Amino acid sequence: MMSNAPIGLFDSGIGGLTVVQEVFRQLPQEEILYFGDTLRCPYGDRDKNEIIRFSTEIGDFLVNRGVKLLIIACNTATATSLSILQQRYDIPVIGVISPGSRAAISMSKTMRVGVIGTRVTVASDAYAKEIHRLNPKLYVVSQACPEFVPIVENDRIETEASKRIVARDLASISTENIDTLILGCTHYPLLKHVIQDVMGSRVQLINSAEETAREASTILSIKNLLNERRSEKRHKFFVSANVDTFRMIGERWLGRKLDVELVDLFNSNQPRTFRVI
Incomplete structure (x- = not known):
């Protein structure tokens, strides 16, 4: 794993941006990839197995894009899926x-x-x-x-x-x-x-969020994966619906412009695949 690989984060929607904000503050040298599942939000009243499936789909999406650490920036997904994703991937996976x-x-x-x-x-x-x-x-x-x-x-x-x-x-x-x-x-x-x-x-x-970012920093340090390069960061935000609303709230919350792309959950077969539009 390369130290300049991005950190992956996901949430059922925009809430995980509170964790992103803290990662930006504590780990400004890191690049992030974020997935907000705005199409299927909220997760809080869904069946446990459904949440596990969603978490696995999104985890695969981010891991396949080469993230070096995965943060489940969602309490519901952490409660249902943390141990499953930790066993599924060979990168560190942490929850909140x-x-x-x-x-x-x-x-x-x-x-x-x-x-x-x-x-x-x-x-x-x-x-x-x-x-x-x-x-x-x-x-x-x-x-x-x-x-x-x-x-x-x-x-x-x-x-x-x-x-x-x-x-x-x-x-x-x-x-x-x-x-x-x-x-x-x-x-x-x-x-x-x-x-x-x-x-x-x-x-x-x-x-x-503050403690989660601190834990991420500690893990990356122990594994010698902290990014020490000073090149321009290309943070990417992916959502499954409502791009404009996500961008508006996200830019207001984070105080910066966001590069947001829509991801089409186009395949109903299991496991689902993703297409960036």
């Missing part, structure tokens, strides 16, 4: 749940941690299992917030209706006396200020 869990453990002072995520992520109990593996003494409470992803994907973050939805869905967990809340979906940091308003300033919000 372990880094987020470690960050929450280190930040919590009262040892009471909340987790919000999609239905699949919450049902998997992946965060609670990982937190208790690292520190069994922590109290962990989880809450599914399935409407948050559509709010972000449809660029409705600032609407009053969306703010009411956030307040409604956080009503239960806000009574749990937690001091730390894991944003257990990479879309949720885009709603951070709305969530913080509901939870109050005493609750620390954990965005796993």
Whole structure:
């Protein structure tokens, strides 16, 4: 594997750009390839086997383009597919749940941690299992917030209706006396200020993107795969639908122009193949 090969990341849509942003900050010398499955977003209410199939298809797409490390920048896909993709590829594959869990453990002072995520992520109990593996003494409470992803994907973050939805869905967990809340979906940091308003300033919000990028940096360093070249980076973003919306939100979030290409999921046979349009 060449050290100047790109890092691959994927998510069900635009949420994984929160991880991209942190990779840009911590690893500015690296080139990235990103896939947002905007056609089939959200993943949070889908069947587990369907999510595994989607994750495998996209993982193959990125690995076949020569990435040196794969980041599952999606909590739902991490919860269902991480171990499968780690066994499938001979490159390092990391998710966002372990880094987020470690960050929450280190930040919590009262040892009471909340987790919000999609239905699949919450049902998997992946965060609670990982937190208790690292520190069994922590109290962990989880809450599914399935409407948050559509709010972000449809660029409705600032609407009053969306703010009411956030307040409604956080009503239960806000009574749990937690001091730390894991944003257990990479879309949720885009709603951070709305969530913080509901939870109050005493609750620390954990965005796993920072720890995930740090883990990627450590792995690349250990394997002598850090890119030390100073050549111009050609970051590529692939989506399965809604190019203009993805580009608009992505450029606003990342503060730079994005090279976005549409990928046609044109073959219904299994496993699916991809065609860049």
